Amino acid sequence: MFNVSVINIRKLIKYILFFTLAIILYFIFQKSSLKSKLTEFFSSENSAPVLVASSNDGTQLQASMDSYNSKGTTKFSEFILNQTIPGLSIINNQNQLGSETSYFEGKSSVQFLLGQELTIMNSINLAMESSDSSIISNSASNGDNSNTNSNSSSNNNSDTSSSELEHAQTNVETTVIDSGVPNKYTNSYNGVTVKNGTNYTLTDEILSPDNISINTQDVMIFHTHTCESYTPTENFPYEESGTFRTTDLDFSVSRVGDALSDQLLSYGFNVVHDKTYHDYPAYSGSYGRSQATVENLLVSHPGTDIIIDLHRDAIADTSYAPSVIIGDETVAQLMFVIGTDGGGLEHPNWQQNLKFAVKVQEKANELYPGLFRPILLRNSRYNQQLGKAACIIEVGATGNTLEQAMGSMKYLSKILDEVLKN
Numbered sequence: 001m002f003n004v005s006v007i008n009i010r011k012l013i014k015y016i017l018f019f020t021l022a023i024i025l026y027f028i029f030q031k032s033s034l035k036s037k038l039t040e041f042f043s044s045e046n047s048a049p050v051l052v053a054s055s056n057d058g059t060q061l062q063a064s065m066d067s068y069n070s071k072g073t074t075k076f077s078e079f080i081l082n083q084t085i086p087g088l089s090i091i092n093n094q095n096q097l098g099s100e101t102s103y104f105e106g107k108s109s110v111q112f113l114l115g116q117e118l119t120i121m122n123s124i125n126l127a128m129e130s131s132d133s134s135i136i137s138n139s140a141s142n143g144d145n146s147n148t149n150s151n152s153s154s155n156n157n158s159d160t161s162s163s164e165l166e167h168a169q170t171n172v173e174t175t176v177i178d179s180g181v182p183n184k185y186t187n188s189y190n191g192v193t194v195k196n197g198t199n200y201t202l203t204d205e206i207l208s209p210d211n212i213s214i215n216t217q218d219v220m221i222f223h224t225h226t227c228e229s230y231t232p233t234e235n236f237p238y239e240e241s242g243t244f245r246t247t248d249l250d251f252s253v254s255r256v257g258d259a260l261s262d263q264l265l266s267y268g269f270n271v272v273h274d275k276t277y278h279d280y281p282a283y284s285g286s287y288g289r290s291q292a293t294v295e296n297l298l299v300s301h302p303g304t305d306i307i308i309d310l311h312r313d314a315i316a317d318t319s320y321a322p323s324v325i326i327g328d329e330t331v332a333q334l335m336f337v338i339g340t341d342g343g344g345l346e347h348p349n350w351q352q353n354l355k356f357a358v359k360v361q362e363k364a365n366e367l368y369p370g371l372f373r374p375i376l377l378r379n380s381r382y383n384q385q386l387g388k389a390a391c392i393i394e395v396g397a398t399g400n401t402l403e404q405a406m407g408s409m410k411y412l413s414k415i416l417d418e419v420l421k422n
Helices: 009-042 059-070 076-084 086-091 109-129 253-266 286-300 350-367 402-420
Strands: 174-177 187-189 192-196 218-222 270-273 306-311 323-326 329-332 334-339 375-378 389-395
Touching: 192 350, 218 253, 218 286, 253 270, 253 306, 253 402, 329 402, 334 350, 350 375, 350 389, 350 402, 389 402
Parallel strands: 192 375, 218 270, 218 306, 306 389, 334 375
Antiparallel strands: 174 323, 187 192, 323 329, 334 389
């Protein structure tokens, strides 16, 4: 015998309609709540830290939460949103960019967010496909920090050994190529120009590089935005993980750091070159992560004053390629970005850092006039409180090639050698 149950179609339809209505009301409520939280988020001046790929012990997560707890004004909802949608933090932290321009130029907020989030997804896929398990590095201890004569990250990208490197020649003709973008400045000292983006009045006393007392033997090189890259060429093609960005260290600004490191080593300097990713997989929070890297490096390399954060200009336009012809070689122009305490953060070294930049640029104007664009002085400190000769050096822009960017390092090294050994 079988028991047969008769289904009441009317009741079933009623239940389905009721359930559907409940779901619709739920999502309406959630949308309203999310809108309110997003509005609150975008109106806030504070941004919470972003979680990054970390070791299994969860130290990075704890560090992020500790940072969140230390910001009494940061709301927990902001913290969660920052972790979930890293691009949101970038919009609230444009001053992180060590450039006169921003990645937002020519983009709406929606376009920018989509670009950032899809970029991150692509980067994660690339990392998973990579056979190199060290592609994500969040610890400077992954490199050899015990030897000041070797790079913190191994220099496998070097084309030649240090003994075979060609040093820059002096007494050569130098011609600046018109980039179409005027080099505006507000101050000058002994031929060195400065674009002052702060409220400080720059006097000759502040700008004068006399009486600089620093460790001239040790040099530290790192990259807050390690994935920044250049216009691809036949010799240096690469798969983008974002607009003018790549996780391949052979083709990013890290390769330029290799060139600088090799040249300085050949001059007899002690060099540490760290190639930790600070802007991958999340761009937001790059400066916080690079600060931790530099602080760790200073534990094993105490007394290092010359700390160079090597970047390229953020202008995402292939038509902009600030360049200079030195002899018969076209190379990328350089630019110092110097931070201050104008943003309210303690920074006792900013005037010393500025003096160092002026001194280097004085020598550059003597040897290779036009190699440097005007020094950019900003309110943000860019981790430069960690050294007495700390600086950002931007090497070219997106319109330059990797060959041009690496070519500049030969001349920068010659300038540094002249400045630091005399």
